[in-house]
Amino acid sequence: xxxxxxxxxxxxRAVALCDPDVVAAYPIxxxxxxxENLSKLVAEGDLHTEFVSVESEFSAASVVLGxxxxxxxxxxxxxxxxxxLMAEVLFNIAGMRIPLTMxxxxxxxxxxxxxxxxxxDSMAVRDSGWIQLHCENNQEAVDTxxxxxxxxxxxxxxxxxxxxxxxxxxxxxxxxIPTHAQVRKWLPPFVFKRALDPSDPKSLGALVxxxxxxxxxxxxxxxxxxxxxxxxxxxxxxxxxxKRDCGGLLTVEGPEDAKVGILAMGSTVxxxxxxxxxxxxxxxxxxxxxxxxxxxxxxxxxxxxGLDSLIVIxxxxxxxxxxxxxxxxxxxxxxMPNAPRIHNHAIGLGGRDIPESIVGDLLSSIEDPxxxxxxxxxxxxxxxxPEDR
Amino acid sequence: MTTTDxxxxxxxxxxxxEKFGRHPVEPQEKHYQGGSQRDRQPRxxxxxxxxRACQGCGEALAARxxxxxxxxxxxxxxxxxxxxxxxxxxxxxxxxxxxxxxLFENSAAVASGMEAAMKAKGKNTKILAFGxxxxxxxxxxxxxxGMLERYHNILYVCYDNEAYMNTGIQRSxxxxxxxSTTTSPAGAERMGKRHLKKDLLSIIAAHHIPYSASASVAYxxxxxxxxxxxxxxxxxxxxxxxxxxxxxxxxxxxxxxxVARRAVECGLFPVVEVERGAVANVMPxxxxxxxxxxxxxxxxxxxxxxxNDPRAVEELTHLQALADYNISHYNLRxxxxxxxxxxxxxLVARDRAAGES
Ligand SMILES: Cc1ncc(C[n+]2csc(CCOP(=O)(O)OP(=O)(O)O)c2C)c(N)n1
Ligand code: SF4
Ligand SMILES: [Mg+2]
Numbered sequence: 045x046x047x048x049x050x051x052x053x054x055x056x057r058a059v060a061l062c063d064p065d066v067v068a069a070y071p072i073x074x075x076x077x078x079x080e081n082l083s084k085l086v087a088e089g090d091l092h093t094e095f096v097s098v099e100s101e102f103s104a105a106s107v108v109l110g111x112x113x114x115x116x117x118x119x120x121x122x123x124x125x126x127x128x129l130m131a132e133v134l135f136n137i138a139g140m141r142i143p144l145t146m147x148x149x150x151x152x153x154x155x156x157x158x159x160x161x162x163x164x165d166s167m168a169v170r171d172s173g174w175i176q177l178h179c180e181n182n183q184e185a186v187d188t189x190x191x192x193x194x195x196x197x198x199x200x201x202x203x204x205x206x207x208x209x210x211x212x213x214x215x216x217x218x219x220x221i222p223t224h225a226q227v228r229k230w231l232p233p234f235v236f237k238r239a240l241d242p243s244d245p246k247s248l249g250a251l252v253x254x255x256x257x258x259x260x261x262x263x264x265x266x267x268x269x270x271x272x273x274x275x276x277x278x279x280x281x282x283x284x285x286x287k288r289d290c291g292g293l294l295t296v297e298g299p300e301d302a303k304v305g306i307l308a309m310g311s312t313v314x315x316x317x318x319x320x321x322x323x324x325x326x327x328x329x330x331x332x333x334x335x336x337x338x339x340x341x342x343x344x345x346x347x348x349x350g351l352d353s354l355i356v357i358x359x360x361x362x363x364x365x366x367x368x369x370x371x372x373x374x375x376x377x378x379x380m381p382n383a384p385r386i387h388n389h390a391i392g393l394g395g396r397d398i399p400e401s402i403v404g405d406l407l408s409s410i411e412d413p414x415x416x417x418x419x420x421x422x423x424x425x426x427x428x429x430p431e432d433r
Numbered sequence: 434m435t436t437t438d439x440x441x442x443x444x445x446x447x448x449x450x451e452k453f454g455r456h457p458v459e460p461q462e463k464h465y466q467g468g469s470q471r472d473r474q475p476r477x478x479x480x481x482x483x484x485r486a487c488q489g490c491g492e493a494l495a496a497r498x499x500x501x502x503x504x505x506x507x508x509x510x511x512x513x514x515x516x517x518x519x520x521x522x523x524x525x526x527x528x529x530x531x532x533x534x535x536l537f538e539n540s541a542a543v544a545s546g547m548e549a550a551m552k553a554k555g556k557n558t559k560i561l562a563f564g565x566x567x568x569x570x571x572x573x574x575x576x577x578x579g580m581l582e583r584y585h586n587i588l589y590v591c592y593d594n595e596a597y598m599n600t601g602i603q604r605s606x607x608x609x610x611x612x613s614t615t616t617s618p619a620g621a622e623r624m625g626k627r628h629l630k631k632d633l634l635s636i637i638a639a640h641h642i643p644y645s646a647s648a649s650v651a652y653x654x655x656x657x658x659x660x661x662x663x664x665x666x667x668x669x670x671x672x673x674x675x676x677x678x679x680x681x682x683x684x685x686x687x688x689x690x691x692v693a694r695r696a697v698e699c700g701l702f703p704v705v706e707v708e709r710g711a712v713a714n715v716m717p718x719x720x721x722x723x724x725x726x727x728x729x730x731x732x733x734x735x736x737x738x739x740x741n742d743p744r745a746v747e748e749l750t751h752l753q754a755l756a757d758y759n760i761s762h763y764n765l766r767x768x769x770x771x772x773x774x775x776x777x778x779x780l781v782a783r784d785r786a787a788g789e790s
Contacts, residue, residue: 110535
């Protein structure tokens with residue numbers, strides 16, 4: 045049914061449709077509305093779940109770890125400082141290969157304190173071994189949330205559904221919310237084969253010596269890699285039932301013969317699309333990366349074939365290196381014959397508004413032969429003292 | 434869960450009890466020597482032998498005693514620490530019940546999630562959370578407080594060996610005053626730890642949970658009665674078990690029990706029970722010992738044993754005062770023979786106290 049919903053409210057409804065056994069979360073802007081809406085659903089009797097209102101994000105992550113390890117479908121959500129406080133547990137969940145879902149309402153990380161949107165939080169835990177999927181709009185966020193429960197149990201891995209804070213979480217959008225019956229039919233009941241059970245005792249989380257550790261890491265890496273076809277398959281199966289998809293691993297749009305491409309993740313893609321529509325001149329391809337972990341290297345190489353230039357948009361930086369996504373794209377395309385030249389820019393850090401007109405600026409910047417390999421594109425350097433520019 | 438599932442589960446649990454439970458071996462002659470002491474114990478064995486604890490490890494003994502009363506329909510969340518490390522060197526495990534280790538500071542929260550899962554699935558498997566004193570008094574303190582406040586149906590057991598043993602004997606907030614550890618070493622300028630042992634039980638009591646208690650490996654009958662009692666309570670319960678560590682306390686491994694007993698007898702480790710925030714019961718001390726009897730057995734207090742060093746005398750006096758305070762605060766001094774006092778309780782057979790036939 046199509047309804048006008050705030051992003052967070054829609055996510056809460058989507059989570060409820062998946063019948064989670066245990067939900068644990070701690071409030072933080074801009075994730076708060078998700079927890080509040082879930083609490084309300086519980087209070088109204090519309091969601092029957094064990095809702096554990098914890099004393100910190102650290103415990104929220106620990107609670108869902110314990111719950112999922114005990115065979116329960118579990119869900120949590122956080123942002124920014126909360127994600128960083130969870131960091132140790134997030135690595136632990138993934139290392140134990142415990143399937144569960146977490147929404148990250150992406151927000152900048154302090155200092156300086158900033159509650160607005162960028163991707164610094166989920167990027168900080170990109171090496172934790174979780175699957176990370178980014179959503180362009182709230183319809184995708186709803187659909188990806190439901191899909192994530194299936195991906196998690198099909199891969200025995202935790203899934204982070206990343207949605208831009210405020211831009212998505214606090215925006216009203218007309219959303220097609222599936223019915224409970226539809227979701228129940230599409231999403232099988234939760235099964236975790238290694239779940240703790242007194243009638244078949246197992247030990248989870250043992251001490252692993254150097255004799256076995258590299259093998260454990262190898263198989264974790266392989267497992268995350270093997271999630272690539274699962275993510276595609278689940279999205280395809282979703283499309284078959286619900287007549288819309290979320291773009292699998294990545295999508296490419298724009299003129300076939302375009303020589304320039306722009307790659308981005310999350311809601312920025314929508315802004316860039318509108319910007320491109322309004323931009324005169326030769327068109328550009330728009331590549332929307334949905335799966336950030338696992339990183340779809342083959343699909344990316346195919347997507348950029350024929351391009352002379354690729355502008356990679358980052359919403360987070362690694363100080364002293366530059367763009368994170370930009371660096372990963374570069375390393376993926378390294379050695380590819382006729383690989384496009386990469387122009388890497390961070391935009392919209394800490395919620396700086398991204399105007400549609402930025403598309404024109406980005407496209408003209410690639411004409412400059414002296415342009416730096418990386419820039420914080422929308423930073424106004426005149427605001428800084430000369431020594432900081 | 435369907436009825437057949439449940440019947441199967443119950444049958445399987447009975448099978449496991451059969452398999453991992455120890456059965457009494459009838460003595461064939463008067464002085465039957467075959468089989469170890471343990472082989473003759475008629476209890477469920479949730480923590481098997483063959484693990485890698487040091488000889489005389491109080492924590493290993495305490496955990497085994499707890500598991501005997503708790504299992505087999507339980508699941509354990511264990512914090513990082515000696516107990517976790519010595520029981521589960523991959524690919525081996527000494528646990529005969531479902532067991533999970535996540536991190537140092539989150540066993541109470543992981544257990545909360547496990548308990549929520551049991552509730553959601555309509556199972557009544559009891560969840561246990563284990564932590565060392567570091568994982569409980571210090572780094573896991575917040576998660577523990579949250580677990581108690583949210584009233585999860587969990588028995589939390591703290592194995593208190595009064596320092597971070599797994600990482601090589603560093604001080605914790607449970608380390609007693611004046612004890613020497615690798616981060617509170619005694620030296621020319623210092624007499625060991627400069628701060629007091631945290632009164633955790635009072636803080637736990639302030640949560641007004643149904644039951645919290647202290648116990649000691651020196652009194653297994655008392656310890657097991659407390660575990661049984663806590664297992665029967667629907668809600669959060671807490672047990673701190675004084676567990677000597679020969680390596681960290683620097684005493685011989687064969688005197689673990691004697692050291693633990695003297696800690697109680699001198700009043701430095703009061704054995705008490707608290708219900709809903711009020712002291713409900715204490716173990717009376719039949720003959721109160723001077724603290725020096727206890728401290729003198731351990732190398733960690735060796736620097737206090739020089740009667741010619743005024744600093745040593747001062748610290749010893751201070752520790753005696755702390756013990757005296759405990760004795761008067763909890764009214765620990767016994768009044769004549771009592772079957773439940775420090776001398777009487779040692780005569781109670783463990784299986785009887787534990788309610789096993
Ligand atoms: C966040 C974090 N900090 C530090 C450590 C290192 N560490 C592991 S076990 C331990 C001490 C454990 O002490 P305690 O809880 O008293 O248990 P014990 O080994 O004495 O039984 C420490 C400091 C860790 N694992 N995690
Ligand atoms: S160091 Fe202490 S607590 Fe750890 S195993 Fe050895 S005796 Fe036990
Ligand atoms: Mg300790």
